[in-house]
Amino acid sequence: MSRSWPSCPLVSRFGSAAKPCYSSAEPPQRAAVQETFARVNRMSASTLQNQRIAVIGLGSMGFGMATSLKRAGHAVTGCDVSGDAVARFVNDGGMGAKTPSEAAKGADVVVSVVVNAAQTETILFGKDGAAETMPKDSVFISSATMDPDVARRLAKQLEETGRHYLDAPISGGAQRAAQGELTILASGSPAAFAKARPALDAMAAKLYELGDAAGQGAAFKMINQLLAGVHIAAASEAIAFAAKQGLDIRKVYEVITASAGNSWMFENRMPHVLDGDYTPRSAVEIFVKDLGIIQDMARTARFPVPVSAAALQMFLMTSAAGMGRDDDASVARMYAQVTGVKLPGDK
Incomplete structure (x- = not known):
């Protein structure tokens, strides 16, 4: 059964945001709608x-x-x-x-x-x-x-x-x-x-x-970069390990992205590995820099960060192998080179 919706322009002809027009039978997700209207108001x-x-x-x-x-x-x-x-x-x-x-x-x-x-x-x-x-x-x-x-x-x-x-x-x-x-x-x-x-x-x-x-904005960003770098390193390790086990890595990607082991970085970066395309969207050297800053901050704070320290070594090894300016998913290529694994695009 088709449902008609009332006409609902986002912005009135006077430039102010119009009130949202809901159907009483099927209201939209209020949070998403409110965010949209708030942004329209700000932009107006x-x-x-x-x-x-x-x-x-x-x-x-x-x-x-x-x-x-x-x-x-x-x-x-x-x-x-x-x-x-x-x-x-x-x-x-x-x-x-x-x-x-x-x-x-x-x-x-x-x-x-x-x-x-x-x-x-x-x-x-x-x-x-x-x-x-x-x-x-x-x-x-x-x-x-x-x-x-x-x-x-x-x-x-x-x-x-x-x-x-x-x-x-x-x-x-x-x-x-x-x-x-x-x-x-x-x-x-x-x-x-x-x-x-x-x-x-x-x-x-x-x-x-x-x-x-x-300083606060920078500190928040470093927490994000700690997680992002660790997740890229872990995703690269996982996809290369899967290849070493003889698994179809495209099927691995399909399974993991529907499972609890998924991460935003796995889902975003591993298609680069599947396609053998390491054109830099975000380069390896970015995480050499950012994870290095995290080590400096942690040392000053006397706070142990062993997981991000290990991830930094993965990015450093990838850079040392000549891939520093390539896409950060190249960490998977570094694993492949070290272990003799063939990934898509390898000659």
Whole structure:
């Protein structure tokens, strides 16, 4: 029996979110509907606050984030060490700049999408750095995964100049970045959040406000990276061990993803192994860096982390075998090489 639903526009012609229209016989999941309407409300409000935004770092994540910001109506300038990446963004309707200082001139918000703390510091305070030209009261959004102590130091240094710093690591991958559906783990002053709000709403489906000072966002991200790295290493070990047992690893994938042993990383990364495709979505070296930071943090805290330490060794071995710039699922290839196992794509 077919069921008709009442007409229910998400946004009224005046720009405010309409009330959800439910059928009394079959209401939708309220939590999902409420989240959708809340996001529409935020986005509607943000369109009234279009900003000048610089995005520094137009890799797979940064390009998607810049595209989402542009789609939301902001005036976006992209900057990258790769001229080709900047040209691509300009061809897509954005603006381009050759240096961080050029990109940041007159910007309300500067979004940094680089790999680590060293690159973030160079973008801010190095030659032709963004801090040279950022207007007073503008905000720098740092998305790199880094030691929380470094995030606090960079924030202090920038805030002393009259600009704001938002510690805002990201999670979600390139596809979600392009869709404006990232998860952002942010901490910073209320003023930093207020200034960054329109940009954050354009980039994130989930924004976690984790404290009023830089460092908390970075600390939360490191917990995520500990789990992510361990899960990738475990998934790679499992799929290679299955191959060693002579099992059909495609059938193994089917069974495990329907069983209690599944993880998000197993489900997301092991198709790369099944297809023999190690084009980097997230490189091995990322986890060499992040799990290394976790070891440093744990040593300072006198806290044992033996499981993540073992995972770090797996990533280090993979990097040492020449696969550091390949996809992080290459840990499975390292296991295969050490044990003589054949995986899809092996010659």
